[in-house]
Amino acid sequence: MDFWRLLFRAPQARNGLIMLAFVVGAALAAPWLAPFSPMHVDPGARLLPPLTPAAESASTYFLGTDSVGRDVLSRLLYGARLSLTVGMLAVLLSTAFGTMVGALSGYFGGWIDDFSAWLIDVQLSFPFLLLALFLLGALGGGTAAVVLILALGTWVNYARIVRAQILSIKNQGYVEAARVTGAGAPRVLFVHVLPNTLSPICVVASFSMAQAILTEAGLSFLGVGLDPSTPSWGTMLNDGRDYLLNAWWIAAMPGLAIGFTVLGVTLLGEGLRDLLDASGPR
Amino acid sequence: MTNVPPLVSARGITVTYQRKSLQWVGPKRQPLQALRGVDLDIMNGEVLALVGESGSGKSTLARVLVRAIEASAGTVAFQGTDITHLDGEALRGIRRHFQVVFQDPFGSLNPRLSIGAAIAEPLIVHKIATGEALRKRVAECLAMVGLEPSLASLRPHEFSGGQRQRICIARAIACKPQLIVADEALSALDPSLRDRMIDLFQDLKDRFALTYLFISHDLGVVQRISDRVAVMYLGRVVEIGSTKEIYRHPRHPYTQALMAAVPVPDPVAERRRRYASLPGEPPSPANPPPGCPFHPRCARAIDRCRTAAPLLTEAAATHQVACHLPD
């Protein structure tokens, strides 16, 4: 409980949390906030600048329309859902897998360690983009594929960090004390060792989420990510690429949204790090 | 020698560490002999102290006795049962009978667990109690070491060093063990706290009929608390006997040097003492001298000492020495 209290007190973390909460809230409330359907195509309302009132309905295209007449604001709000979901799922997946590999190799060593070191080396020897393109080609795109690729790109970081942490924690007095008391390996690992590796994981996870959102946007921007018709910030960037000069808002709005979210997540991550370093274990 | 079987019996304990060579080719590194053929008995209800300096192997021996590390050779028996090769569930079952209090009160407690959870650990692991009974037992243990039971929800970092050590002791007694190994348990505490801790140890021993294996380099503490003392040097026991006997009449030259080196809080007496220094360096277990391990630094060494390692032989009732020329 005192952890949350401290988090709110730190200005950086608090700001980051507020920004993130804002974005998540907007995404969750999309059905109520969005003035239009994000898929609604209206060829007569193409490339309208922001704050143009709509013809039929009473509302306004607050952020303008894109090349096929869809409301940018609505697409932005619904797009937030997809981008955030992809980001969070990717982080969850890579954290889980990476932590598991790192924990097992750090704690047990031996052939497990050798094998995962080999696995990590193989993974790292592939340039990420190449891997992404190959997998997307093979899996045919779609949300699940993108999440998988993002997870594949980052699990290695967790594995390394967790392994290093565990190597140092393994020799701590309380771990030996637990073993001498009679605790078995699973108990020692889950009750004593892993909780103490949480602090660097939390920090890397929050940074990774920022990275995941950006990467997804990048992949979509390149045209290899999500299905172009589904609204996500990345696909919106892709759409707006050809219109940067005459309809800048199509790309600028998602760009700003990404920037805002990433800033929020990064601030939160930095705040978390300061917090966990200072008041955490010892 | 009475016929009561010892609580713990160790025979021929040898611990050798193979050290990995630092290079592909070239000479292999010498293996490190932490313990060399040690025999030891711990009798029920006694306080046996293991005394020695760094490299003596006292901590290693204690760890072997509680199966925290594996001996390269030798056997350990607990209450007559050979526990040397026990594994899994059987080993866990035995573990509840001996617990350890470590030297570092700061590192011995998981910083993320409340102290109540830390003390509950042995109870949970050995399935002794759950729920309300568990809470009650934790509160009992805290009270027994002189801490308020309401403090159970706090984390270790909110306590001082002396209090943390008490928490470690509470954890050690939680599952009602028969043997407690105190591995330099007082060394990291401020001197003015040590007496209180010794009193606590005595108190717990009397109340629960505990047996202690007390490892320490502090001869003053050892004299106060122990019934028997075993002096170790370079992986062997060089002298063992009742505390009174050893302190009154140490026979092994190393024991004598050790006692002479300890400062006595009396400036007048100190000025009169001439500390004849122990030449050479404390030995490295990687390169033990042949014969008696102490001979390179011994003033009385004779030829025999260089070739044959002396065995523990009885010098008096309850007093054994491993020396060719004991006093």
Next chain:
Amino acid sequence: MSAPLIDIQGLSISLRTRDGLKRVVSDVSFTVAPGEALGIVGESGSGKTLSMLSLLQLLPPGAVAHAHRALYDGRDLLGQSRLQMSGIRGREIAFVFQDSLTALNPVITIGRQITEVLRLHFSLSAADAQQRTAELLAKVGIPDPSLRMRQYPHEFSGGMRQRVCIAMALAGEPRILIADEPTTALDVTVQAEIVNLIQQLQRDSGLTVIWVTHDLALLARIADRVIVMYGGRVMEDAAARDLFEAPRHPYAAALLSSVRHDAAPRVPATLAAAQAVSAPAAAGCPFTPRCPEAHDRCRSSAPPLLNVADGTRVACWARDRAPPGSVAS
């Protein structure tokens, strides 16, 4: 009576914390005569190390030290400029730390670490510096100095490393050696060796030594005078013989009795959670919570350090006028 080499009066040190400036050392006073061996004993948090560091302006950033007087050979230590201070550190006053492993640079040979000190304080040629280094190492009892000079700190045992640190401290030919728990991490036989070494050095060159430790018994062997510190204040300042025979301050008495492992009454246990000894009660005597003779005055104001007999000073409301107290009350 020759003028004291070190004369400290009213030394106070405050640390900058999250909650503001916190006073950790209050009103510390003592003198050290040339050639004397002063022992400072206290537990962790007593302020003994900080007090010594302040004399060499080695306090951590954010720490502030004041004193009415902080003189070394007539010079104000706290007022020296950085340049002047670097001329005092090592050259006039040298420091030996507790952990010899971290006190030495692990990637530089110990020979080079010592020659560095020599060439810093004296203008010596490289060859002369090497020569002098070998002499210093021999002086502190390291066998085969010219060979071991080329070795790295990790190739030495703990005791040998500490000798190297002492050699480094002596390189500048200081008049005063401050040793902060130099033997705490060492085996007792090695400790005896180091103690012998320092006493030998004192005899040979009239070196003045300030020995900081938490082990009172050790001071019986090496100290002429002893200062007992608690909670950032000096509790008693007496000749070693007088202190060990008849300590006046209740804390000094308790400490002595625990070192002697007496069965006599000791300080009663207090069981409150999380009490830090290093946080002195704002105005009162820091020992009040543990003192068997505490009364109201002790809580409200800290007793001054007063002369109670020839050469003995005590800071205690209860004991400042009593005749020499015995341990049992």
